[in-house]
Amino acid sequence: MSPLVSVKEAGDARLGDYVQLREVNLRRMLEEEHGLFIAEGDKVIRRAADAGYEPRSFLLAPRWLDSLADVLEKWPEAPVYVVTEELAEQVTGFHVHRGALASYRRQPAPELDTLLTGRRIAIFDDIVDHTNVGAGFRAAAAMGVDAVLITPTCADPLYRRSIKVSMGTVFQIPWTRLTSWPDPLDLLKDHGFVSAALALTDDSITLDELTARQDEKLALIFGTEGHGLKPHVLERADLTVKIPMAGGVDSLNVASSAAVAFYATRP
Template identity: 60%
Template sequence: MAELITVDDPDDPRLGDYTGLTDVELRRRREPAEGLFIAEGEKVIRRALNAGYTMRSMLLSAKWTEVMRDVIDEATAPVYAVTPELAERVTGYHVHRGALASMQRRPLSDVRTLLAPAEGGVRRVAVFEDIVDHANLGAAFRNAAALGVDAVLLTPRCADPLYRRAVKVSMGSVFHVPWTRLTSWPQDLGLLREAGFTTAALCLSDRSITLDELVARRHEKLALVFGTEGDGLTPQALAEADAHVRIPMDAGVDSLNVAAASAVAFYATRTDPA
């Protein structure tokens, strides 16, 4: 059982993991370097723990103590009780959900290991190129979890899916979808090809087929590749892809943001519809 420690000094070094949470650039550099991420809110904290992540510490306001009582009782990490005002001074924003936890990151798998787990079964993969918006990435991870995508691959310049906002938007789904980063882009699409995947780039091009046509081809292993909303996939990525695929649209609309497009594509390509 963790001891509930009352803290009344915003400069207390024990709260260091929670400082400056609104400073995106600082947190983007600091969190991976220090091997931590922040889970915000009761549900997300519970999902991180249920997924096997180790808690470094927890910070909460007094009224959330009973809500999180079972977590506190089982915790081996310190739990800090603070006033809402002090939490805001430390983090830089009003903590609406009342509880934050600093969690330990786990080492990422290499791509080949992720694509060929001992138990097999990886048949549908999502690849995201240079998605820098944390909310879009978090929503895409939630779509992947909900619609049965087996793994997610991120290019080197993609946002951090364990950044607080991405985790929050995903509602903790990022903890349940295996993912890793590619190291050489777009050359690493060749690793997918070696593993037997057909790579399908979502884009508008002269050679693009419709999503329905892609589904009709019944590829045994399929990797769906998504780019940014503004510029789409880079020419280099498009050149490496096996197929170009478009989502037919009406009313003069020619694109969706990556969260919406991924939901449509994941739903259409499900291999075992419920």
Template identity: 60%
Template sequence: MAGLIEIDRVDDPRLADYRDLRDVELRKHLEAQHGLFLAEGEKVVRRAVEAGYHPRSFLMAPRWLDTLADVLAASEAPCYVVSGAVAEEVTGFHVHRGALASLRRRPLPDLADVLAGARSILVLEDIVDHTNVGAIFRSGAGLGFDAVVLAPRCADPLYRRSVKVAMGAVFALPWTRLPDWYDALPMLSAAGFTTVALTLAPDAVPLAEAVADLDKVALVLGSEGHGLSEHWQRAADRRAIIEMSGGIDSLNVAAASAVACYVTSRRVGPENRRVGR
């Protein structure tokens, strides 16, 4: 069982994993150096532990000790019990959910292992906003997608904000980073996926038309500012658009991913077609 350790000093070195959570660059360096990530909130902490991530420690206000008693009972990691004021000064923000955990990262799986058995995957190119990455994972997990693959420069799905927005979906949906950006889409095509790029390109067709009757689909989404690179647009097997009205040409990438996942999840692939249909 996790040992309960009361701490009342903000400079206590045992709280190092939780310092300055609003400083993105500092946190990325610290988390990479020590191989850790943070989960925030009772549900997310629970889902991370249930997914098999090993806690380094917990940081909690006293009121959360009973709610997470079963999680603490199953862990040998220390639980630092602090007041709201100490938590706020250490982390740099009001920890209104009251519970944090520092967990050990795992090595990223091979791409082949992530793709094994998958029929619907999301492919993200240079999406750098952690909130958007978390929202995309949540949409993918909730709408039946099997995996996510990231270009090398995409934001970290295990960054605290991504994990929080995803409500722990980053623990449920297999994911990894692509080993190569330039030939990534042909590589996925060779693995049996039809790559469908969401783009405003002149030859883009409505998404429902682009994914109709496909078996294995890789939906390809681009960065927040410029969308997909020209190279990935040309490399995709198909180019698709979400039809809009009211003079609006596109959606935020997180909203677009939700619509695209929904449309794609409703396609009728070859394995679902009845004879004579």
């Protein structure tokens, strides 16, 4: 069993992994420096453990000790900081709805070419909203997409809110962050992938036309909220594809677009 440590002071340095969870910029620096991410809620904590991530510590209200006992037992070296919900709120800066947090070690990102073995890949380019990133991963996992690539400026899939909205699917679907963009499209092409950028352009084919092509390997590219994919990305993609819109509406939310495109191109 992990050592239970009762903590009474919000300023206790041992709780350093959990401070100010809503301060996105501060968290980005802190999580990068220490190579950690935060899982919130018993289900997400369990999914991270099941996926083989290694906990640095847990921060739990007493009522969670029993129901998470099997997870805690599996990691006897990770301390369990037992706190009141009030103290958790002081440390994290918000009301921790489910009273259960864990800090996990990040793992090295997989090499890109190890992710190019499947039939369908999703590429999320510069999606800046963690909710959209999480919902996009959830849709990719639910629709059987084999891997996700995110571009250098895309929001962090392991940010607490992304994980939560993804329902933990960020632990399940293989993914990596590209170190350059859009150059890796050449490598994808070498591996037989046809790249299709979702965008409304003059030469866009419809999603129906895309599925009719029955390309064996497909990389679907989804662009940033608001302005969509940049021209130099569209130029490098093999195809641009549109989901036909009614009523003068110009686009779907990016996670909804992804769900529709993943559904339409299912094997």
